[in-house]
Amino acid sequence: xxxxxxxxxxxxxxxxxxxxxxxxxxxxxxxxxxxxxxxxxxxxxxxxxxxxxxxxxxxxxxxxxxxxxxxxxxxxxxxxxxxxxxxxxxxxxxxxxxxxxxxxxxxxxxxxxxxxxxxxxxxxxxxxxxxxxxxxxxxxxxxxxxxxxxxxxxxxxxxxxxxxxxxxxxxxxxxxxxxxxxxxxxxxxxxxxxxxxxxxxxxxxxxxxxxxxxxxxxxxxxxxxxxxxxxxxxxxxxxxxxxxxxxxxxxxxxxxxxxxxxxxxxxxxxxxxxxxxxxxxxxxxxxxxxxxxxxxxxxxxxxxxxxxxxxxxxxxxxxxxxxxxxxxxxxxxxxxxxxxxxxxxxxxxxxxxxxxxxxxxxxxxxxxxxxxxxxxxxxxxxxxxxxxxxxxxxxxxxxxxxxxxxxxxxxxxxxxxxxxxxxxx
Numbered sequence: 001x002x003x004x005x006x007x008x009x010x011x012x013x014x015x016x017x018x019x020x021x022x023x024x025x026x027x028x029x030x031x032x033x034x035x036x037x038x039x040x041x042x043x044x045x046x047x048x049x050x051x052x053x054x055x056x057x058x059x060x061x062x063x064x065x066x067x068x069x070x071x072x073x074x075x076x077x078x079x080x081x082x083x084x085x086x087x088x089x090x091x092x093x094x095x096x097x098x099x100x101x102x103x104x105x106x107x108x109x110x111x112x113x114x115x116x117x118x119x120x121x122x123x124x125x126x127x128x129x130x131x132x133x134x135x136x137x138x139x140x141x142x143x144x145x146x147x148x149x150x151x152x153x154x155x156x157x158x159x160x161x162x163x164x165x166x167x168x169x170x171x172x173x174x175x176x177x178x179x180x181x182x183x184x185x186x187x188x189x190x191x192x193x194x195x196x197x198x199x200x201x202x203x204x205x206x207x208x209x210x211x212x213x214x215x216x217x218x219x220x221x222x223x224x225x226x227x228x229x230x231x232x233x234x235x236x237x238x239x240x241x242x243x244x245x246x247x248x249x250x251x252x253x254x255x256x257x258x259x260x261x262x263x264x265x266x267x268x269x270x271x272x273x274x275x276x277x278x279x280x281x282x283x284x285x286x287x288x289x290x291x292x293x294x295x296x297x298x299x300x301x302x303x304x305x306x307x308x309x310x311x312x313x314x315x316x317x318x319x320x321x322x323x324x325x326x327x328x329x330x331x332x333x334x335x336x337x338x339x340x341x342x343x344x345x346x347x348x349x350x351x352x353x354x355x356x357x358x359x360x361x362x363x364x365x366x367x368x369x370x371x372x373x374x375x376x377x378x379x380x381x382x383x384x385x386x387x388x389x390x391x392x393x394x395x396x397x398x399x400x401x402x403x404x405x406x407x408x409x410x411x412x413x414x415x416x417x418x419x420x421x422x423x424x425x
Contacts, residue, residue: 016095078114081155147180192361200234202353227303254278
């Protein structure tokens with residue numbers, strides 16, 4: 001007998017976890033006998049909530065709340081990023097860990113799903129405060145993470161430096177250097193070439209494949225990108241170099257528009273200098289809400305979850321949505337876009353380039369043998385293209401969307417592993 005889910009796991013509860021559960025419910029009818037095990041996907045394996053006391057520069061002690069969720073480890077150790085954001089919630093971290101489980105299985109990477117987060121606005125912390133927060137948080141996670149247990153990586157507002165501090169803290173607690181405990185590290189500490197741009201490059205690779213299926217020429221195609229961090233920035237450069245026109249870019253500072261295409265190299269230089277994107281002098285600034293009305297061939301939401309909703313899905317004028325962010329489209333908006341003939345390349349495929357190259361980094365750390373950037377990009381492109389083709393073919397055979405097809409393939413792989421492993425005791 002299956003007991004009722006706790007209230008915080010309930011699909012009726014608002015938030016990202018409710019969206020994730022709706023997606024699992026939608027795919028269940030396609031799983032056949034494996035549906036017997038589907039409750040496995042609705043309950044995280046373990047949830048850790050930690051208090052993080054930090055001595056601030058003024059001598060006062062502030063407390064921050066942190067999370068790490070292991071969603072599923074049937075196929076391998078947990079894998080998923082760490083985000084530092086003032087709006088982090090348990091629902092969000094649980095959903096992100098579930099999407100990591102699906103994502104890793106969808107592209108065939110031998111990991112389970114995990115995710116972590118700290119509710120903090122890192123912009124308000126000094127470098128010293130940020131380091132102390134990171135190290136204390138890592139120490140609280142010490143029993144959960146490890147090269148063969150759970151391997152964190154960068155996510156929103158975390159980067160190579162955060163990963164270096166995490167790796168060093170874990171290593172000190174273990175009494176040995178353990179480079180494989182995190183990925184997305186600096187090259188000098190066992191990081192991988194190609195990792196920083198991997199997610200955005202993966203978005204571009206599957207975008208090219210989807211465009212070929214739709215008969216959309218890449219040269220001259222119009223692209224709108226929400227979010228200009230690592231993912232949006234790299235995707236913009238890839239599309240620009242392929243001859244597409246990035247006509248709109250949005251981040252937390254505002255929205256820029258140019259019908260003939262923004263100067264992406266200049267914009268990247270501007271942002272890399274620490275200047276706000278929306279203050280760039282050689283582009284038109286438009287209201288943030290007008291971003292959803294820009295006519296394009298590609299729309300790339302690469303910011304946070306639940307950006308495309310019933311409130312704006314009817315307004316979107318594009319042919320392909322490439323989900324660079326995790327969970328940017330609600331199920332209801334998904335249905336609206338599909339009914340309007342808009343192809344959605346789902347997050348669990350589109351942004352899997354990051355975890356794929358994280359896997360490469362992990363393998364290189366274990367072997368202490370490192371590959372060239374060309375080798376890494378070539379392997380990444382092949383895995384992403386093969387995953388897209390397999391998911392597209394499944395969508396055509398089952399007459400379902402790419403998202404449902406990705407979930408079908410991923411859930412089959414996860415639940416077959418669960419079935420074969422059995423229950424202990």
